[in-house]
Amino acid sequence: MKLKSLSFLLVIVFLASCTSIYSTVENVNNKKTYDSKEQYIETVNKKNHIAKEKIIILKDDELTTFMSEIVSKRLSTYYGIANKSYFVSAEQLSIKSCSGQMTSLYKLFIADDKGIKKSDASEIPFLTNLQLDNSKNTVIFIYSHKLGGMIKSKINGVIDTLEKENNFDYRVISIDNPDIINKTR
Structure with a gap:
């Protein structure tokens, strides 16, 4: 007993x-705060090996719109893939946080597979703020430092797999704005 x-x-x-x-x-x-955007970007770069120029911090009003979209579409880690003409949302993934599915979606995207839903890139207003290279296919990630060690498999795993592909690029959109004290510096 x-x-x-x-x-x-x-x-x-x-x-x-x-x-x-x-x-x-x-x-x-x-729970961590950052004194400036520069400190935040430097920390993300060093800790996660993400190139500084690939880290995007949206303006607060853009972040509000972005957050509404990722919540309504139930996105997690992956936002989608874009080039100069098209945008494909990660909403099409059956498991929204699966790195293997994101890699497969990228390969379907570059193969111009008719089975994936594409939107006109010009219909996604904030894509213009991401400074995308029009000659590349860009995977757009959603990032928060609160994800901790999960970043290595979810984001870095996809980057490591796809950087061997021709015309691959990426951007990492931060959703950590509330944790950055001075966003103007």
Whole structure:
């Protein structure tokens, strides 16, 4: 009887602490602020090996619109793929955070597969602010430092796989604006 009670107690403790163990191991939902955009970009670059010029911090009003869209489309980590003519939303992925599906979607995009839904790139207003190279196919990621160690598999994994492709490029849109104290510097 004692062994059964002890086992039950251990299961309860494990289940109750699972979230905090995962958060600690993966450094998820950490509370951190940055004094400036430059400090934020420098930190993201060093910690995640993402090129500084690829990190985009939207203006607060653009971020509000962007956040509404990613919430309504239930996007996670991946926003989509764009070139000078077309935009393909990651909304088409059955598992919105699956790096393998994003890689496959990119390959369908460059193959001009008729099975994927394309929008006219000019219909996505904020794409013009991302300084896309019109000769490239650009994967657009959604990033938050609160994702912790998950970034390595979700974003860096796709970048590492696709950077061997001709005409591949990427941008990483930060949604961490509330954590950047001075966005004007």
